[in-house]
Amino acid sequence: MSPLFPALAARSTRPALQFGDRTLSHAELAAVAGALATRIAGAPRVAVWATPTLGTAVGVVAALLAGVPVVPVNPKTGERELTHIVTDSSPALVLAERGAELPPVLAALTRLDTVTDIAPDAVPLPAEPSPQAPALIVYTSGTTGPPKGVVLPRRAVTATLDALADAWQWTEADVLVHGLPLFHVHGLILGILGPLRRGGSVRHLGRFSTDGVARELSSGATMLFGVPTMYHRIAEALADDSALAKALTGARLLVSGSAALPVRDHERIAAATGRRVIERYGMTETLMNTSVRADGEPRAGTVGVPLAGVELRLVDETGAPITAYDSETVGEIQLRGPNLFTEYLNRPDATEAAFDDGWFRTGDMAVRDPDGYVRIVGRKATDLIKSGGYKIGAGEIENVLLEHPGVREAAVTGEPDEDLGERIVAWIVPAQADAPPSAEELAAHVGAQLASHKRPRTVRYLDALPRNDMGKIMKRALHG
Template identity: 50%
Template structure:
């Protein structure tokens, strides 16, 4: 069973806390069982994934009864939501029914269904992930994959039932939902969801493990009193985006410990993490138990990528925590799988002799070939973000008759440009410095908030 702690003998009165709502594990099983009793058929069930106890109950009810669940972001627009419901084949809806959704709403039954024996190879969850183009794709995660990912993290993070996991991340992504909630429901730790990831709420949560993304950590260190309140925690984890080195150092200064950085995707769960006893700014660690990685030359027919901490390659991963493929997308599956279980992440990385990885960008937009070097724009962006005058930035390659491509940085912030160029050159290799800095009022973004680099310079 995926959520093993829910049928364990031990219990806590406030095992699951979401804002002002709290349930023991037994109460959660009862409510989840009554939710499951109201499901007519085998699903999938689309869950309006608000930051609420109702969301936790609905998702637990689906997983305990073997019905696939489709978490739907509450801020989804009507077109995106319609695509997710149509593509997933959702047969019912859980939560407040938005306009335009024509599905029966699950009404909890009066008698709870007992948890069922569920085939671990069955798809347990459909998580929709957006790329740079096209409609979101449904990543099919089995119960076995979710369990393997969580158990591997439990080992590297020394995560036990004695922990209290605290976070305020969305309940429709791997980070907030699977790690932040299902991890505790599997491993037996207490979980506190703060509803909103506000510094004061994190400070009051009493966690031993805190999960956050760089934006959350930046807000926390901007309120030093709240940051210092996390000093009693055992582990602070950052993911989902690169953590600037200065922010890494500021977290360590205020809390007394450096954060752990990790790497993963919707399709792969978390495959890389720094261990508890070796935390390095900008490095996302080694493969967790069961995961493997390889760096493929960034150019077909290129030389093997050496583990020197500098040479860039295409990151591919495999392991039991990977998804089963995209629903209804044979084209995307053919493009994403390299054979023999290897998944093309689309990310560029370097790896050192000790097996530590650093992510340097996305292959589709972030590989710059300049003066014979292959350079990932992500590490240049991370260096720029460490400058106090930079609020946002995006780095691209522009055609250059001499270099092939020259490095151009688009910056929301203050100059002068020479100071930013020198700042990068002082932190990275000389050939990785921007040749041009363009100051802009804002970066072009898609509806999901991702920077559209292809629109820069137009």
């Protein structure tokens, strides 16, 4: 069976991981992670205190080498949620960067420090587990109840990373830079395990900064991963930062994910650098599903086409497949493929409810362009607005609002209306707090770009939109 990390098995001397001034080659990583793997082999599960450090990456790799399922733990998780995760997953050990202070619920577990000193003797790496064996248990954000543990098998990790290698022409020559958290799919699986599987390298910034991005892209990095909040900061900085513009111009690939990147930021980055940011679409339960390809058209506002091995369909409210690729007909995305999870840990009821005759119900609503490109219009629960007999996706209205010069941030929701069923509500963070654009002005702006029934009927002004650690807007908090 082929190894998850071929370059580790081959003891490649190429750089693998860089966090600040701490660097490990693939051979060195094989040595330190291999030594740790022998100490945790046989454990049912291990938790990893997922700080943005080299020790976190070593701990995750060690557990994967040992065939022990990894539970990455967000260091910002509150006590109640953390207690639920630990109780639900029952890890036998906790791995943490040396010196990291753990909260009481984790401190009660047996702890192993993920030391990164080079082991004097390279131990043989364990045999590769079955592709169906669980690799990670990643907890959802818990927006509709206690977080659920998503059990991701090894075949889901390899299928996604290999499909992205095809879509992005990702090779061992690539050097990735990012500053994403290491407790979730984007930063950990794509951002750390992806370069390791390819035999390339990753330079983690520890904490995102435009200076860090410019520095690394100017000194050999070829790819950048980020979320919309990061790219927005880049777009804001470009006007006054020629070094950043030059660095981005030289990058091979700029990738955004976790939420939609506003068209305005797409255009500002493209105008300043000549480079287009591409977007991809994934979920904790499915890893990656679609992407704009490196050799395809980087069309703003879309998440590209299904990745190799991924089956994607849209269905209407009755569950019937939608065959129209007309850029207008909205349906829920359902998926099949080797990239999917196997179950929600200890939740057979939720696992069964998540599938429709073998198709995973994503809850994401989308349309498809005539050439198959997918455009996400929002979540079924919070972003599909039924107003005046129309089904309206919040995402396209948000993009138009963000094109208004008086709008810094925007979110769109629906709320009950006796006449329309639901009315469209725009939540606006104005560019100038003392001179916000009027509700009438914003409605006219949207009406000039979209159909009149998509105009916001109510506008509410905020100082900032509520966001989670990945930069996603928490719309349920808006109505709280």
